[in-house]
Amino acid sequence: MLNSLLNSLFGQTVIAYLLMFAVPLVLPVLFIKLVGLGGLRELVTYEASDTPLHRLDPRLKVLYPVAMGVLSILLSWKLMLVVFALTLLPWVWLRPSRQRIRVLMVMVIGPALAGFWSQGMFYLPNPPIHFLYKFPWTVAWLGSPGITSYGMIFGLEQTARVLVTVSTSMLILVSTDVGDFTWAFERFRAPPHVGFALTAALRFLPEMISRTTLVLRAVELRGYDLSRPRWFQFTRWPDYVRRLARCAVLITVPLLIGTLRGTATMAMVADARGFGVSRRRGSLKVHRLTRVDYWGYAILVTLVVGAFVLNHLHIGARYYG
Amino acid sequence: MAASAALSARDVSFAYLGAARASLRHVDLSVAPGEVVLITGASGCGKSTLALALAGLIPSRVHGELRGQVSFGDRVLSGLPPHEASQLVGLVFQNPNQQLINQTVQSEVAFGPENLALPHREIAARVDWCLEVTGMAGMRQAAVVTLSGGQKQRTAIAATLAMRPAILVLDEPLSDLDPVGAQEVLATLRRLASAGDTGIMVIEHRVDEVAPWADRVVLMDDGRIILDQPPRDAWADETVWARTGVGVPDLVRLGHAVPGAFPAGAPLSVDGAVSVLRGGWFAAALAQAASRAGGGTAAGDAAAGALSPPGGPVRPPGPPVLAWQGVSVQFGQVRAVDDVTLSIGEGEWTALIGANGSGKSTLISLTVGLGRPASGRVEFRGQPIRPGKVFEHAAQVALLLQAADEMLFAETVQAELEFGTRFRVLPPDPVLDVAGAVKFFGFEDLTDASPWELSQGGRQRLALAALLVGAPGVLVLDEPTTGQDAHHMQAFLRLLERVVEHTGLTVITVTHDIRGLASRAARVVVLGAGKVQLDGPVRQVFAHTAELAQWGVLAPPLARLQVGLLGDDCGEVLLTVEELAAAVGPRPGAAAAGVLRPC
Numbered sequence: 001m002l003n004s005l006l007n008s009l010f011g012q013t014v015i016a017y018l019l020m021f022a023v024p025l026v027l028p029v030l031f032i033k034l035v036g037l038g039g040l041r042e043l044v045t046y047e048a049s050d051t052p053l054h055r056l057d058p059r060l061k062v063l064y065p066v067a068m069g070v071l072s073i074l075l076s077w078k079l080m081l082v083v084f085a086l087t088l089l090p091w092v093w094l095r096p097s098r099q100r101i102r103v104l105m106v107m108v109i110g111p112a113l114a115g116f117w118s119q120g121m122f123y124l125p126n127p128p129i130h131f132l133y134k135f136p137w138t139v140a141w142l143g144s145p146g147i148t149s150y151g152m153i154f155g156l157e158q159t160a161r162v163l164v165t166v167s168t169s170m171l172i173l174v175s176t177d178v179g180d181f182t183w184a185f186e187r188f189r190a191p192p193h194v195g196f197a198l199t200a201a202l203r204f205l206p207e208m209i210s211r212t213t214l215v216l217r218a219v220e221l222r223g224y225d226l227s228r229p230r231w232f233q234f235t236r237w238p239d240y241v242r243r244l245a246r247c248a249v250l251i252t253v254p255l256l257i258g259t260l261r262g263t264a265t266m267a268m269v270a271d272a273r274g275f276g277v278s279r280r281r282g283s284l285k286v287h288r289l290t291r292v293d294y295w296g297y298a299i300l301v302t303l304v305v306g307a308f309v310l311n312h313l314h315i316g317a318r319y320y321g
Numbered sequence: 322m323a324a325s326a327a328l329s330a331r332d333v334s335f336a337y338l339g340a341a342r343a344s345l346r347h348v349d350l351s352v353a354p355g356e357v358v359l360i361t362g363a364s365g366c367g368k369s370t371l372a373l374a375l376a377g378l379i380p381s382r383v384h385g386e387l388r389g390q391v392s393f394g395d396r397v398l399s400g401l402p403p404h405e406a407s408q409l410v411g412l413v414f415q416n417p418n419q420q421l422i423n424q425t426v427q428s429e430v431a432f433g434p435e436n437l438a439l440p441h442r443e444i445a446a447r448v449d450w451c452l453e454v455t456g457m458a459g460m461r462q463a464a465v466v467t468l469s470g471g472q473k474q475r476t477a478i479a480a481t482l483a484m485r486p487a488i489l490v491l492d493e494p495l496s497d498l499d500p501v502g503a504q505e506v507l508a509t510l511r512r513l514a515s516a517g518d519t520g521i522m523v524i525e526h527r528v529d530e531v532a533p534w535a536d537r538v539v540l541m542d543d544g545r546i547i548l549d550q551p552p553r554d555a556w557a558d559e560t561v562w563a564r565t566g567v568g569v570p571d572l573v574r575l576g577h578a579v580p581g582a583f584p585a586g587a588p589l590s591v592d593g594a595v596s597v598l599r600g601g602w603f604a605a606a607l608a609q610a611a612s613r614a615g616g617g618t619a620a621g622d623a624a625a626g627a628l629s630p631p632g633g634p635v636r637p638p639g640p641p642v643l644a645w646q647g648v649s650v651q652f653g654q655v656r657a658v659d660d661v662t663l664s665i666g667e668g669e670w671t672a673l674i675g676a677n678g679s680g681k682s683t684l685i686s687l688t689v690g691l692g693r694p695a696s697g698r699v700e701f702r703g704q705p706i707r708p709g710k711v712f713e714h715a716a717q718v719a720l721l722l723q724a725a726d727e728m729l730f731a732e733t734v735q736a737e738l739e740f741g742t743r744f745r746v747l748p749p750d751p752v753l754d755v756a757g758a759v760k761f762f763g764f765e766d767l768t769d770a771s772p773w774e775l776s777q778g779g780r781q782r783l784a785l786a787a788l789l790v791g792a793p794g795v796l797v798l799d800e801p802t803t804g805q806d807a808h809h810m811q812a813f814l815r816l817l818e819r820v821v822e823h824t825g826l827t828v829i830t831v832t833h834d835i836r837g838l839a840s841r842a843a844r845v846v847v848l849g850a851g852k853v854q855l856d857g858p859v860r861q862v863f864a865h866t867a868e869l870a871q872w873g874v875l876a877p878p879l880a881r882l883q884v885g886l887l888g889d890d891c892g893e894v895l896l897t898v899e900e901l902a903a904a905v906g907p908r909p910g911a912a913a914a915g916v917l918r919p920c
Binding site: 041045046047048050097099177178179199200202203206207211214215217218219220221222223224225226227250251253254257258261262265266267268269270271272273274275276277278280281282283284286 | 376378382383402403404406407411412414416418419420421422423424425427428431432433434435436437438439440441443444445448462463464465466467480481484653689691709710711712713715716719720722724726727728729730740741744745773787788791
């Protein structure tokens, strides 16, 4: 009875729809439940500490994501998984808080799952194709004939490129004081304004998130219903989305006014503290290269040169078909 | 820069671009290194504009028409680029959040010297010195986002000091600080000035707290300086202060109310007053009043009817309307609220006080479902308050945030008042409907105005009115008088008293304003380290000055004076100058006191 139901067109259609939409629906739920607006702060907030990673030469830290970016361009998707695993090693050094790990995991697993699943459905190898689950015509018209293991693996490899970028940039953001970024940019002969723009963005993004959270609370305190329906209350979700959209309009004015007020003061403070007076700036910190820095530079150079060599020898090189 | 050089404003007038009226009018002022000058005045009198002008930010960064001259020694500040002016006169803005640009304390302090391309050794020396004098040396590596309001304020001061200005101008530096934190910052500023290299100009409404540290008091009104005198002489004529709506220190008012109490003039510090009065007729009269009362308290002998809080008669509290039962709240490793059991009766007016970070705001946020207790239970009229259900609980408990501006969303005053009614069903006979609120709060002529056209006090009134239209059972106010001058604070307190009288609401106020708001409440709950440390009638709680100080709370000056004279066993204290004057009576042989003005 159950077998025949599962094999019927209706049963197959239900299963196919679930397979097609379950994962995309899980992602926002994961984000809301485990990250939320407040959790976003964790992504961009510097975590002051005295780990070896914090003490690394800031220039090396700026070069690290660049080098990894080069690797992700040159190497094949399969090797990118190895590179991604390598980018995880410095996190052990950093020992981030549990809350930050939770947020980072969601931000890593989310794209990975999305890439893995979507490619599983939409990336098709050359025939003959072996489907893990073949969609009936009632679903196939959406553009996917079914899920293939080949597509899933390809999705995983492709996702690795995104993960490498996320992992390296997050690591640097949470372990580097923006003053160090500014210092590094200056040593690379970049204008001070580049460093200052980054400083302002990283300093005030968490503030902005906090203010948004506060204003959202205020909206609720004023009697606006932002309560989320349970997942199975399908009829209430459209209304919830409508309320969210309307709320976005409501909170814009107080957020905008507060932000504009703040930026005017910030500009005066920057002026008063002499920002932009001199093209060269002094520095509180003296960054003397240590053995760890030398090792870091050596590893980065080895990885990049190695990637070029491998690419030249057509070993593990990215396939341009 | 010559050591004797001073900051001076000569006949300075300024009108903002497009403004019909000048914000500064013919201001003459000078501040020298080594001096501490208190500048005060009602909101909108031009204090902050004067600060911008003195810091050389007018007209280069704040545009308008400037007349007269601001100079330091022989250098005209209004013509200097801001970074040069800031090495002569440094300005600490009102809101520390908006002026901390960097991520850590030390990088914030180093930012200015780094921009000046100073040698590393000089930058390091400046950073070390600034962090040391502001008491932030132990937190140099801390991330700015993790700092408390007081720590942010000190970091902002340190960062401004790092430019090595000869004069430091601070615009309301105490607004986010609890009284103990405020005294620490003021002591730091006094030390800086006493070292002789730096002049300090403090713009503040909290006159009581700053005056003891100041060398001069400057009073502004309508863009002009109307008084510039040493503190001992500044309050000789109270009518000047009454006209501007700025509060007069309680000890000064006591000196005026009880002629002869301070023959050499009223001291501005409690310690000074105690040393003058101890062993004299005033102390004897106070002790006699206390012994006549039988309970060993002067309060018992106060004028008839004065035993109720100044805000109005105490109503016996009804059944519990809000209750916290064994509630704890944890933020990471920090226990913000620790096993609190507390109950608030129907119709009670309770003040929740405590130092910054004592758990006050966390505790009240639970009453509307904001935040989740790690353990325990919060109830409204016996029903549990469910975490996250803010929309539901906001109908029962109205919470007015400190940042009332963030609570306004509509285009007009009328729409703002109707906001809540559009989204939820109100009881058929609310205590205050929209029309009633318009009338009660005096918005008759402003219904079509934008909320942003109202003054700050007006916007706060509007936010309060809008919450009350929602017909809540409890009104919770989080620091509602922060940053307000005495006149606006008194107006808000009177409004609140009218609301309580009209609606019979249960009110909880979270406040640092011990003298004003907390004294209006019938009951005071003191939080310290996340726990309830003291809980009782306001007169009794304020008699525990030592315990209060232990938890970062400074009792009102009059309370500390009474405890200083009667000793620690003083069971209750009098809260107003009028009560105290009535209790001690006139000095034997002295003329009767003049007419007393309300506090």
